[in-house]
Amino acid sequence: SSNKMWGGRFAAGPSEIMQTINASLPVDRRMWREDLAGSRAHAAMLRDAGIIGGEDATAILAGLDTIEAEFEADGPPTDLALEDIHMAVESRLAELIGPAAGRLHTARSRNDQVATDFRLWTRRACREAAGAIVSLQSVLVARAEEHAETIMPGFTHLQVAQPVTLGHHLLAYVEMLQRDVSRLFAADERAGESPLGSAALAGTGFPIDREATAHALGFERPTANSLDSVSDRDFALDYLAAAAQCSLHLSRLAEELINWASPPFGFVQLSDQWSTGSSIMPQKRNPDAAELVRGHSGRIVGLFTGLMITMKGLPLAYSKDMQDDKAPTFEAHDLLMLSLAALAGSVESATFKPARMRDVAAQGFATATDLADWLVREAGVPFREAHHITGRVVKAAEDQGCDLADLSLDTLQAIDARIDNRVYDVLSVEASVNSRISYGGTAPVRVREQVARWKEQLA
Numbered sequence: 001s002s003n004k005m006w007g008g009r010f011a012a013g014p015s016e017i018m019q020t021i022n023a024s025l026p027v028d029r030r031m032w033r034e035d036l037a038g039s040r041a042h043a044a045m046l047r048d049a050g051i052i053g054g055e056d057a058t059a060i061l062a063g064l065d066t067i068e069a070e071f072e073a074d075g076p077p078t079d080l081a082l083e084d085i086h087m088a089v090e091s092r093l094a095e096l097i098g099p100a101a102g103r104l105h106t107a108r109s110r111n112d113q114v115a116t117d118f119r120l121w122t123r124r125a126c127r128e129a130a131g132a133i134v135s136l137q138s139v140l141v142a143r144a145e146e147h148a149e150t151i152m153p154g155f156t157h158l159q160v161a162q163p164v165t166l167g168h169h170l171l172a173y174v175e176m177l178q179r180d181v182s183r184l185f186a187a188d189e190r191a192g193e194s195p196l197g198s199a200a201l202a203g204t205g206f207p208i209d210r211e212a213t214a215h216a217l218g219f220e221r222p223t224a225n226s227l228d229s230v231s232d233r234d235f236a237l238d239y240l241a242a243a244a245q246c247s248l249h250l251s252r253l254a255e256e257l258i259n260w261a262s263p264p265f266g267f268v269q270l271s272d273q274w275s276t277g278s279s280i281m282p283q284k285r286n287p288d289a290a291e292l293v294r295g296h297s298g299r300i301v302g303l304f305t306g307l308m309i310t311m312k313g314l315p316l317a318y319s320k321d322m323q324d325d326k327a328p329t330f331e332a333h334d335l336l337m338l339s340l341a342a343l344a345g346s347v348e349s350a351t352f353k354p355a356r357m358r359d360v361a362a363q364g365f366a367t368a369t370d371l372a373d374w375l376v377r378e379a380g381v382p383f384r385e386a387h388h389i390t391g392r393v394v395k396a397a398e399d400q401g402c403d404l405a406d407l408s409l410d411t412l413q414a415i416d417a418r419i420d421n422r423v424y425d426v427l428s429v430e431a432s433v434n435s436r437i438s439y440g441g442t443a444p445v446r447v448r449e450q451v452a453r454w455k456e457q458l459a
C-alpha cells in the first residue's frame with residue numbers, strides 16, 4: 001500500500017530495498033527530542049497566528065507530551081516503514097489524536113523541519129564538546145601545577161633541544177584546546193538562526209511568525225533566505241571542522257603519551273586503568289587508549305571530509321543526498337567525546353618520572369644553547385662563533401661520556417680561554433629553565449603564572 005504521508009498519487013508502496021535506502025530513522029531517531037521541540041514551537045506559533053484552532057493546538061501539544069513520555073520510556077521507534085523521525089512522530093501523533101494531527105504540518109516541510117532539528121542537535125553538541133574539552137584542560141592544568149618545576153628535555157626534530165618544564169609542555173595543550181573551545185563556541189553562535197518556516201524551499205503563504213518559533217527554540221533570529229535555509233549544512237561542517245581540529249590536538253597529545261610511556265623514553269607510566277596487557281608478552285603495558293585516540297582522530301577527519309564531499313556538488317535547494325549529513329556528524333561527536341574522556345582519565349592517573357626526564361635532558365646536552373648565550377653575554381663573542389665553540393665543548397663531553405656541567409674548567413678553557421668559573425651557573429638544566437623568564441617562556445615562575453591564569457579562567 002502507498003505511504004500515508006505522501007502516498008496520494010502513488011498506487012503502490014516502495015520496494016523493500018527502496019524503503020531501506022530511503023529510511024533515515026535508524027540514524028535520525030537520535031534527534032527525537034529536537035524534533036518534538038521543533039513541533040511544539042511550530043504548533044504554538046500556528047495557534048497564536050490563528051492558522052490552526054485552539055482546540056486542535058491543545059490536542060497536538062498534549063499528544064506531543066505523550067510521545068515524549070513514550071519515547072523517554074521505550075526509545076523512539078525503529079520501524080523502517082516510518083521512514084524518518086519526523087514521520088515517526090507525526091504518525092504516532094495521528095494514532096493518538098486522530099485527524100487534528102494532520103494540521104501540525106501546515107506551513108511546514110520536512111526540509112525546514114530537518115534543518116531545524118539538526119541545527120538544534122548540533123548546537124547542543126558544540127556546547128557538550130566544549131564542556132568536555134574544559135574538563136580535559138582542568139586535568140592538564142592540575143598536572144601542570146604539580147610539575148611546574150619538573151625538568152624534561154624539550155625536543156625539536158625529536159632530538160633533545162633545550163630543557164623545558166613538564167608544566168610548560170602540558171600547558172601547551174591547554175592553549176591548543178582553548179582554540180578548539182573558541183571554534184566550537186563560534187560554530188554554535190553561527191548556527192543561531194532558525195530555518196523553521198522556510199517550508200519546502202520558497203517560504204509559505206500562511207501568515208506565520210518566524211521570530212516566535214526562532215525565539216522559542218533558542219535561536220537569535222530566523223534565517224533570511226528560505227532557499228539557503230533548507231540547503232545549508234554549514235553548521236554541521238563547522239562542528240565537524242572544529243571537532244577534526246580538536247581531534248588532531250588530542251592525537252598529538254596521545255602520540256606523546258605513547259612515546260613517553262615507551263620504556264626507552266620512560267617519562268611516564270600510564271595507570272593500570274588506562275593500559276592493557278599483552279596475551280603473549282607478560283612484560284607489556286600497552287597504551288591502547290592513547291593509541292585509539294590517535295586512531296579516532298583519523299576517523300573524525302575522514303567524517304568531516306566525507307560531509308564536505310557530500311555537499312560540494314548539490315544544486316539548491318534540498319536533495320536527498322543531504323540525508324547523509326547526520327551519520328558522520330553523530331559518529332564524529334561520539335568519537336570526540338570518547339577521546340576527550342579517555343585522555344582526561346589517562347593524564348589524570350598517569351605517573352610522570354621526573355628523575356628520568358631530567359637525566360635525559362642533561363645527557364642530551366640540552367644546555368648547549370645556554371653556553372653559547374653565556375659566551376655572547378659574558379665574553380662578547382659573536383653568536384656564530386659562540387655556536388662553534390659550544391659545538392667543540394659538546395664534542396668534548398661526548399668523548400668523555402659526561403654531561404656539559406661535568407666538564408672541568410681546564411677542559412673548557414683549553415677550548416676557549418675566555419670561559420671562566422661563572423659558566424657553571426648556566427650549564428645545569430635547572431639554571432637553564434630558570435633563566436627562560438621571557439613572557440610565555442618555560443621558567444617555573446612563568447609556568448606558575450599561567451597555571452594561576454588558567455585556574456581562574458576555567459573556574
Ligand code: ARG
Nearest residue numbers: 024028084110111114322323
Ligand atoms: N529524512 C530527511 C533527511 O534527513 C528529511 C527531509 C526529507 N525531505 C524530503 N523532501 N524528502 O534529510
